[in-house]
Amino acid sequence: MDEPACLRPPNARALFTAFTLLSLQGFGGVLGVVHRELVERRRWMSESEFAGDWAMAQVLPGPNVCNLALMYGWRQFGWRGALAALAGLLCAPALLLIAVATLLVSVDQLAPVRGAIGGMAAVASGIVAGAGLRLARGLGTHPLGLCGAWGVAAAALAGLLAARLPLLWVVAAVGLPSCWLTWLRLRRAPPASAP
Structure with a gap:
């Protein structure tokens, strides 16, 4: 299935505004919000572009969403776009x-405040899980095939959750071989025909 053509932000100011608005919606993590804003609402990225950029943002050092903002902004308007998005x-x-940290210093020992913080942790977990499921939709077009892509995801989860390996080890043991296998599949694939 072909993905619809993506739109382009009109200028760096639009990038700044879009990333400001999405950052103000992202309580507990902005992955789900970024996906909704950039892919579903504004159509500035396709599902596959977002999944590829998010994968790169995950393995680079630093905050994932900041990495994504920098990469996307740079691709659109060079250093001005990267700076505007970030x-x-x-x-x-x-x-x-x-402002919130200043307020919490005086009330963080109150039971209702501690309960609210615990509730927000549960919401944040749900946001991350939902975003992961939305990203999984793009696995059907992965060069390793649906089973191969799910196998890589399962191996990464097993390494992180069951074996409790550090992220760097999982990237080296699962990520690098899967990148190599994907590259091999892409090299063997026939070239895409021009529309």
């Missing part, structure tokens, strides 16, 4: 964090 992602939440 600034949009960080400015408003940083100001909110300073």
Whole structure:
């Protein structure tokens, strides 16, 4: 199934605005919000583009969503786009964090506050799980095939959750071989015909 053509942000200011708005929606993590805003709502990225960029953002050092914002912004408008996307992602939440941290210093031992923080942790887990399921939709078009892609995902989860391996080891043991196998499959695939 072919993915619909993607739109392009009109300018770096639009990137700043979009990343500011999505950062203000991302309580407990912004992966689900970023996907919804960039892929579903604004149609600035396709499912496969988002999955590829998110995979790269995951293995690079630093915060995943910041890596994604930098890569996407750079591709759209060079250094201006990268700076606009990253600034949009960080400015408003940083100001909110300073305000909330200032408030929490005086009330963090109160039982209702501790209960609210615990409840937010559960919501954050659900947001991450939902985003993971949305990303899984793109596995059907992966060069390793659906079973191969799910096998790689299962091996990574087993390494992280069951064996409790450090992320770097899982990337080396599962990620690098799967990248190599994907590259081999792509080399063997016939070239795509021009539309």
